[in-house]
Amino acid sequence: MGVKVLIVEDNPVARGFLSRVVRESFSDVSGIVEAGDLEAARHLLGHRAGQRASATPDGFKLVLVDLELPDGSGLELLSELAAYPATRIVTTLYSDDEHLFPALQCGADGYLLKEDRFEVLVEELQKIVRGQPPLSPAIARRLLTHFRQGDPAHGERGFQNSGFQTSGYQAPDFQHSRPAPIERQAPDHERLTPRENEVLTYLSKGFTIKEIANLMGIKWFTVNDHIKSIYKKLNVSSRAEAAVLASKQGLV
CATH class of the missing domain: 3.40.50.2300 (Response regulator)
Structure with a gap:
């Protein structure tokens, strides 16, 4: 079956x-x-x-x-x-x-x-x-x-x-590496486009992906593309990190 x-x-x-x-x-x-x-x-x-x-x-x-x-x-x-x-x-x-x-x-x-x-x-x-x-x-x-x-x-x-199943999972060898620190170097935020800055502003205010799409009059997957670009430029991996870093740098 x-x-x-x-x-x-x-x-x-x-x-x-x-x-x-x-x-x-x-x-x-x-x-x-x-x-x-x-x-x-x-x-x-x-x-x-x-x-x-x-x-x-x-x-x-x-x-x-x-x-x-x-x-x-x-x-x-x-x-x-x-x-x-x-x-x-x-x-x-x-x-x-x-x-x-x-x-x-x-x-x-x-x-x-x-x-x-x-x-x-x-x-x-x-x-x-x-x-x-x-x-x-x-x-x-x-x-x-x-x-x-x-x-x-x-x-x-x-x-x-948590009940999360890890049997059989073989973690990669990170023996010679270190986790990325929470505090990062100041990003080159001037490379953000006006649209990306707008998305970042909404992210920092706690709006969801769907709410941002509605506010900007664009599709959710377009917002998602902007977020991925923002993450890459700011060197972050989550909405929360992007919002905190943007606030510290005075971007919003």
């Missing part, structure tokens, strides 16, 4: 993108079902809000969950899937600790950033077959940094208690 996949994502463009990633990752996909919100996902899984989803003969083997949905947080669904026999992967735009660690604590088996390249996402999803956790490169680096800092809240102990 092939693998049945559920994609919980409110943006149709992102759903299509993730569907292509899944089909490229596995040769035995029997079907991909899409849900645009929590209510639709629960209906497909056969349970109600606040209840635990139960296994069914023709149940899903892989569930991709966005964290920000129109009717709530994907964290709710992750908790409801605690006893459901499926691999649960977060697919999101957020790489900050405030989203990452709660997702792991709610039982996520992997954490992927939708802004990663198609081939990177395919390579990470294929790790499931080898019993390894799918982690975007930026997320893997963040977790390693927390392990080495010995943060009791977010470090190794918290990671182990």
Whole structure:
């Protein structure tokens, strides 16, 4: 029997993108079902809000969950899937600790950033077959940094208690490297375009990707492209870091 996949994502463009990633990752996909919100996902899984989803003969083997949905947080669904026999992967735009660690604590088996390249996402999803956790490169680096800092809240102990499966995962040899420091050198912010500065301003004020797109009258994936460019120019890896650095440099 092939693998049945559920994609919980409110943006149709992102759903299509993730569907292509899944089909490229596995040769035995029997079907991909899409849900645009929590209510639709629960209906497909056969349970109600606040209840635990139960296994069914023709149940899903892989569930991709966005964290920000129109009717709530994907964290709710992750908790409801605690006893459901499926691999649960977060697919999101957020790489900050405030989203990452709660997702792991709610039982996520992997954490992927939708802004990663198609081939990177395919390579990470294929790790499931080898019993390894799918982690975007930026997320893997963040977790390693927390392990080495010995943060009791977010470090190794918290990671182990989250239920995140690490069996078979072989960490790369970073013996001769050091985690990137939180405080970075002043960026060449003058290279930001006017559009990027506008996006950065909204990011610093706490607006979501969708809200920024609506305010600027552009598509969410265009905003995402601007954010990736901002990250590269400012040498940061999350919205929170970009906002803090922008504030310190007086950019907003």
